[in-house]
Amino acid sequence: xxxxxxxxxxxxxxxxxxxxxxxxxxxxxxxxxxxxxxxxxxxxxxxxxxxxxxxxxxxxxxxxxxxxxxxxxxxxxxxxxxxxxxxxxxxxxxxxxxxxxxxxxxxxxxxxxxxxxxxxxxxxxxxxxxxxxxxxxxxxxxxxxxxxxxxxxxxxxxxxxxxxxxxxxxxxxxxxxxxxxxxxxxxxxxxxxxxxxxxxxxxxxxxxxxxxxxxxxxxxxxxxxxxxxxxxxxxxxxxxxxxxxxxxxxxxxxxxxxxxxxxxxxxxxxxxxxxxxxxxxxxxxxxxxxxxxxxxxxxxxxxxxxxxxxxxxxxxxxxxxxxxxxxxxxxxxxxxxxxxxxxxxxxxxxxxxxxxxxxxxxxxxxxxxxxxxxxxxxxxxxxxxxxxxx
Ligand SMILES: NC(=O)c1ccc[n+]([C@@H]2O[C@H](COP(=O)([O-])OP(=O)(O)OC[C@H]3O[C@@H](n4cnc5c(N)ncnc54)[C@H](O)[C@@H]3O)[C@@H](O)[C@H]2O)c1
Numbered sequence: 001x002x003x004x005x006x007x008x009x010x011x012x013x014x015x016x017x018x019x020x021x022x023x024x025x026x027x028x029x030x031x032x033x034x035x036x037x038x039x040x041x042x043x044x045x046x047x048x049x050x051x052x053x054x055x056x057x058x059x060x061x062x063x064x065x066x067x068x069x070x071x072x073x074x075x076x077x078x079x080x081x082x083x084x085x086x087x088x089x090x091x092x093x094x095x096x097x098x099x100x101x102x103x104x105x106x107x108x109x110x111x112x113x114x115x116x117x118x119x120x121x122x123x124x125x126x127x128x129x130x131x132x133x134x135x136x137x138x139x140x141x142x143x144x145x146x147x148x149x150x151x152x153x154x155x156x157x158x159x160x161x162x163x164x165x166x167x168x169x170x171x172x173x174x175x176x177x178x179x180x181x182x183x184x185x186x187x188x189x190x191x192x193x194x195x196x197x198x199x200x201x202x203x204x205x206x207x208x209x210x211x212x213x214x215x216x217x218x219x220x221x222x223x224x225x226x227x228x229x230x231x232x233x234x235x236x237x238x239x240x241x242x243x244x245x246x247x248x249x250x251x252x253x254x255x256x257x258x259x260x261x262x263x264x265x266x267x268x269x270x271x272x273x274x275x276x277x278x279x280x281x282x283x284x285x286x287x288x289x290x291x292x293x294x295x296x297x298x299x300x301x302x303x304x305x306x307x308x309x310x311x312x313x314x315x316x317x318x319x320x321x322x323x324x325x326x327x328x329x330x331x332x333x334x335x336x337x338x339x340x341x342x343x344x345x346x347x348x349x350x351x352x353x354x355x356x357x358x359x360x361x362x363x364x365x366x367x368x369x370x371x372x373x374x375x376x377x378x379x380x381x382x383x384x385x386x387x388x389x390x
Pocket of ligand 1: 041096146
């Protein structure tokens, strides 16, 4: 099984993600059928895709001819049966298991036996989506990041039932589309959204304990950590409704493991309707008359904050490695290409020194006596091995 440009790609859902995925497929020469149940949304998607593709040619990123061809590859429909000849269908509809299962069942009745059925879900189990199918071995997760045309990473998630050939065909196709594929075990939040949790949760914890203000913590992570955006600015940008929901879902999916516990500060922001940039207020105030904020934290304080959040991220990366969520290389690629981390977390641990990371986590654990600060067994073992081998 392998894909060529002759294969038709079906995309279900013309929201944020569906549009981006359709754009990628069309630009790579596939006849692409975008299906959306809401007519106005479909029209808006058509206009936006036309605009985006024209902009690419105006900026000289593609030729005028390629722009015309790409837009010509796009077909729009409100009828699910429009994807009947597709070789691959990528679903990007509402994040609900029942709705996704129902759409996958309908698709199975429409398409050929060879057609691969993929979901772009961020948090649902691919195995449980596949369960709805007569032939679950053709079901897979293809998790693109937002904005899909720009973000290089795609997490490929085979369900327990997925055929090896299906995973290989999707990996090859994603590579041919100029993306970076990483294979993730079908576990909650896959790779990126699992490992990145402490970026937000430890930052909020530091703030809630009164150790620093959001502006200081953001400064620590950008200036000392080298991240493009600080955690509070990023949460305000994503929107607290979205970010809080992901945290809550991950917490539940990990059987309420205290490492993933959501925060009251963020819950209250959601309750107040302070959703971040989009509502004019979140952790920061975005209104025109808002007082500019100044961080007065010392250099050492900023370093301590960054070190603490980074060591928690390293621990999460080691945990994912320990439980075989992905290979060492894929964990590194996922965090650098999926969320633009300045360095792979496993390489970062080696730069800091594995034993230093263990000691830092043990210090936090000794102080708090909370499970969230437990050091991953793999990190501890690797620290011992690296000290005996050197
Ligand atoms: N937004 C992100 O940052 C992001 C990133 C990665 C993955 N995801 C995942 O991608 C999926 C879509 O997210 P989104 O942000 O694009 O959502 P969205 O709300 O922007 O778009 C979903 C679209 O699907 C349409 N839809 C719903 N049911 C349908 C059906 N039965 N048939 C056809 N169209 C239908 C809706 O009308 C809507 O236009 C979700 O599973 C989400 O978890 C989102």
